[in-house]
Amino acid sequence: MESLVSGPVHCAWWPYRPGDRAEDRVRDWLGAAWGVTPAALRIARDAHGRPHIDAGPHHADVNWSHSGERLIAACADGARVGIDIELLRPRPKALALAQRFFHPAETEALEGLATDPDALQRDFTRLWCAKEALLKAHGRGLSFGLHRLRFSLDDRDGPPRLLDCDPELGRPDDWRLHAWTPSPGYLATLAWRDAG
Structure with a gap:
């Protein structure tokens, strides 16, 4: 796993096998970061399918994307976050x-x-x-x-x-954007703005 912190946003990326459940990997990452059991973190979705976490003291906007053999995820407290990764x-x-x-x-x-x-x-x-x-x-x-x-x-x-x-x-x-190459042959962009 590699990671990036940009303002109020944290993100990480990993190798990914197509067909694996990305949500499980994201929950494991956040559980380790927050020192809680991943099963305690419920990822809920709004009417448009947009994910977020509201579990005890942990409230965060969360988003992820996968392409080819890479998975990338981002979370933010107090900001709306979106992320995309694409295989070139x-x-x-x-x-x-x-x-x-x-x-x-x-x-x-x-x-x-x-x-x-x-x-x-x-x-x-x-x-x-x-x-x-x-x-x-x-x-x-x-x-x-x-x-x-x-x-x-x-x-x-x-x-x-x-x-x-x-x-x-x-x-x-x-809006704030951060674009980079998280792995050779891939492009990623992180977008966020204050939740208010």
Whole structure:
């Protein structure tokens, strides 16, 4: 297991075997971190399926994602958190997906990379991770609409920057993002904002 602390958010990632129950691994991690029996930590879900823990003195927003052979999880007390991990792999339909679901300005930027398939795949994945992490933190997930938030990828080494979003998501500067490579061949993004 490797871990990261970013502001009020803690996250960890592990090797993962597809088909394993991710929730059990997340519960074990939090039990060890809080010094409680994992079975005492009940992961509840709201009407949209968004997980959280409300067990005795432990109240936390929790989120996880898996892709390929990696699992990543995040928890926060006093913040809403979302996380996504994606295996970097060929996505032959990346541009078609962007044209259908992304904000037009993001799609235009990706179309400019059409002659560089590696850059196109990487930037598509960076955008996907950022959008999914933020929408999971918001609580509605992808069904809210990928086109309802717009990112810039101007900083090649930093996280995508949220430029604009639907008012239901709050203001762009309400959100914090952290993007990194937790394992070779994977991209991850952590998104959070104050719970209030």
